[in-house]
Amino acid sequence: xxxxxxxxxxxxxxxxxxxxxxxxxIGGRFLAEKAMVTDFSRKNLAPCPAYLFGTDWMGRDMFVxxxxxxxxxxxxxxxxxxxxxxxxxxxxxxxxxMGRAVDSVITWIIDLVMGIPHILLLILISYACGKGFxxxxxxxxxxHWTSLARLIRGEVLQLKxxxxxxxxxxxxxxxxxxxxxxxxxxxxxxxxxGLILLFPHAILHEASITFLGxxxxxxxxxxxxxxxxxxxxxxxxxxxLALFPGLLLAGTAALFDVAGESLRKLLDPGSAHx
Amino acid sequence: xxxxxxxxxxxxIRMILLLICVSIAAFxxxxxxxxxxxxxxxxxxxxxxMSQEQIAKLNAYxxxxxxxxxxFLAWASDFFRGDMGxxxxxxxxxxxxxxVKFVNSIWLLAAAWMISGIMGFLLGVLAGMKxxxxxxxxxxxxxxxxxxxxxxxxxxxxxxxxxxWLQILPVGLSVPIxxxxxxxxxxxxxxxxxxxxxxxxxTGVSNIALHTREKMIDIMESDYVLFARARGESSWSIFxxxxxxxxxxxxxTLQFASISEIFGGSVLVEQIFSYPGLGQAAVxxxxxxxxPLLLGVTVISAAIVFGxxxxxxxxxxxxxxxxxxxxxxx
Numbered sequence: 001x002x003x004x005x006x007x008x009x010x011x012x013x014x015x016x017x018x019x020x021x022x023x024x025x026i027g028g029r030f031l032a033e034k035a036m037v038t039d040f041s042r043k044n045l046a047p048c049p050a051y052l053f054g055t056d057w058m059g060r061d062m063f064v065x066x067x068x069x070x071x072x073x074x075x076x077x078x079x080x081x082x083x084x085x086x087x088x089x090x091x092x093x094x095x096x097x098m099g100r101a102v103d104s105v106i107t108w109i110i111d112l113v114m115g116i117p118h119i120l121l122l123i124l125i126s127y128a129c130g131k132g133f134x135x136x137x138x139x140x141x142x143x144h145w146t147s148l149a150r151l152i153r154g155e156v157l158q159l160k161x162x163x164x165x166x167x168x169x170x171x172x173x174x175x176x177x178x179x180x181x182x183x184x185x186x187x188x189x190x191x192x193x194g195l196i197l198l199f200p201h202a203i204l205h206e207a208s209i210t211f212l213g214x215x216x217x218x219x220x221x222x223x224x225x226x227x228x229x230x231x232x233x234x235x236x237x238x239x240x241l242a243l244f245p246g247l248l249l250a251g252t253a254a255l256f257d258v259a260g261e262s263l264r265k266l267l268d269p270g271s272a273h274x
Numbered sequence: 275x276x277x278x279x280x281x282x283x284x285x286x287i288r289m290i291l292l293l294i295c296v297s298i299a300a301f302x303x304x305x306x307x308x309x310x311x312x313x314x315x316x317x318x319x320x321x322x323x324m325s326q327e328q329i330a331k332l333n334a335y336x337x338x339x340x341x342x343x344x345x346f347l348a349w350a351s352d353f354f355r356g357d358m359g360x361x362x363x364x365x366x367x368x369x370x371x372x373x374v375k376f377v378n379s380i381w382l383l384a385a386a387w388m389i390s391g392i393m394g395f396l397l398g399v400l401a402g403m404k405x406x407x408x409x410x411x412x413x414x415x416x417x418x419x420x421x422x423x424x425x426x427x428x429x430x431x432x433x434x435x436x437x438x439w440l441q442i443l444p445v446g447l448s449v450p451i452x453x454x455x456x457x458x459x460x461x462x463x464x465x466x467x468x469x470x471x472x473x474x475x476x477t478g479v480s481n482i483a484l485h486t487r488e489k490m491i492d493i494m495e496s497d498y499v500l501f502a503r504a505r506g507e508s509s510w511s512i513f514x515x516x517x518x519x520x521x522x523x524x525x526x527t528l529q530f531a532s533i534s535e536i537f538g539g540s541v542l543v544e545q546i547f548s549y550p551g552l553g554q555a556a557v558x559x560x561x562x563x564x565x566p567l568l569l570g571v572t573v574i575s576a577a578i579v580f581g582x583x584x585x586x587x588x589x590x591x592x593x594x595x596x597x598x599x600x601x602x603x604x
Binding site: 204212256 | 292295296299300303304306307308418419421422423424425426427430431433434438439534535537538539541542545546553556557560561563568571572575576579580
């Protein structure tokens with residue numbers, strides 16, 4: 001068998017990461033009922049082949065609970081990262097194209113959002129929405145667009161000055177057609193990569209805010225809830241309640257990173273050499 | 275020199291305007307909250323037993339029914355005079371509560387900030403200069419791994435290992451439980467701050483190391499470094515004479531921009547280690563609907579973040595003669 005080259009390996013990484021994430025998302029969705037099952041005949045079991053992550057004090061299978069929680073986190077991440085990326089695209093482009101007044105207002109808003117520490121802003125927004133699911137989604141969507149918006153603004157500003165864009169204008173191409181034919185193909189890869197790289201942040205922040213008690217309600221098998229419950233049992237030596245769910249959460253975030261970076265390398269081969 | 279003062283003045287005004295906007299935004303957020311201050315703070319049972327006049331009085335006290343604008347102006351003018359209101363949970367002036375929490379937090383934050391900044395810078399420079407070697411791979415691997423690890427889970431793991439399993443460090447709080455304030459030694463305080471500071475440092479290092487590494491790689495690929503190599507300069511003298519001066523500017527930006535992240539991390543970490551600092555106060559205030567305290571912590575933390583950015587902008591001029599002479603060039 002011939003050795004696969006770097007680009008093929010990147011494709012494999014990208015595909016593998018996506019497949020794994022899809023499995024977690026879909027698997028967790030179908031296991032949702034099983035995650036709620038309590039069975040006191042099997043409570044506080046340490047990890048064993050039958051229960052990979054052990055069971056908690058109510059005899060719930062931690063592996064199933066973790067998967068369900070992660071699936072929930074990923075779906076919230078989808079919603080929030082999507083909204084965030086769209087906001088970034090609209091505001092970033094508007095800031096670069098619509099003149100100085102709009103630009104200074106939008107950069108001002110970006111500075112404002114970046115000035116309040118993320119977690120604190122999430123707490124405030126969650127409080128404004130009366131806590132719960134809605135608060136998390138709105139909070140994560142409204143706090144994560146800033147850096148991508150800055151990136152897009154910079155790119156568009158640079159593109160506007162590019163020789164081929166100016167030439168297109170001078171040749172009589174309409175502004176809309178210039179944007180569609182020359183700008184979008186340049187921006188789209190960066191936008192897609194930025195979108196995927198938003199996921200890990202969105203997921204980790206969702207878990208954090210739920211962990212603090214502002215996010216999803218305690219009945220839901222969310223990953224933040226699992227970890228905050230596990231805190232009470234740490235001192236009793238039930239290490240598996242915290243260790244494995246957290247590891248899987250970190251792994252999920254890392255996989256999104258892998259997917260995003262691989263996609264960047266595929267769409268922008270020059271960046272692979274950095 | 276005059277243009278430099280102009281630059282500083284502009285930055286200062288910008289910072290103050292941003293702070294005013296932050297307080298307006300924060301006030302707006304807490305005032306659209308569906309959480310009814312009367313329900314949250316007086317309680318359903320107590321409300322039921324009160325007469326209409328008493329409820330009307332309380333409504334007036336909490337500002338229910340008053341337009342948000344006039345409430346904001348009242349709050350802001352008090353705030354400006356140093357009166358941040360009374361914390362509803364601690365039953366003491368917010369300024370007092372924040373002062374106590376701030377002193378607790380600042381040591382923790384400062385330690386984590388310094389450690390993560392210095393370690394991140396050193397690791398980043400080392401990885402950038404030794405690009406492609408095992409050092410580079412190790413630093414990069416560590417940074418990428420930590421970037422996807424939630425800080426609060428890391429705190430839990432450290433707590434598990436050092437406090438529960440090895441039992442060499444305390445589980446939480448900033449001082450031993452049940453001890454008189456005078457009996458607390460500096461050693462006690464340090465012992466209690468080790469784990470939270472360690473968590474914050476471990477997570478803080480990764481971002482700074484990664485970015486410093488990128489900058490260092492850019493510098494190592496530049497013509498002046500190539501020329502220095504051709505002259506036969508050693509790695510150390512390249513770093514000393516060419517690398518350091520060029521990498522220190524972006525490092526300052528990063529270091530001061532990381533204040534916001536360290537503060538955000540401290541909210542989670544203080545909660546886990548029950549360390550009574552600003553972060554924990556924010557969480558308690560949010561959960562207990564203590565609006566004055568929540569607003570106070572938000573404005574203070576935003577002031578710290580903006581102050582950091584301002585300091586970074588001022589330091590550019592000190593570090594880089596080009597900016598000092600060129601005035602307000604960024």
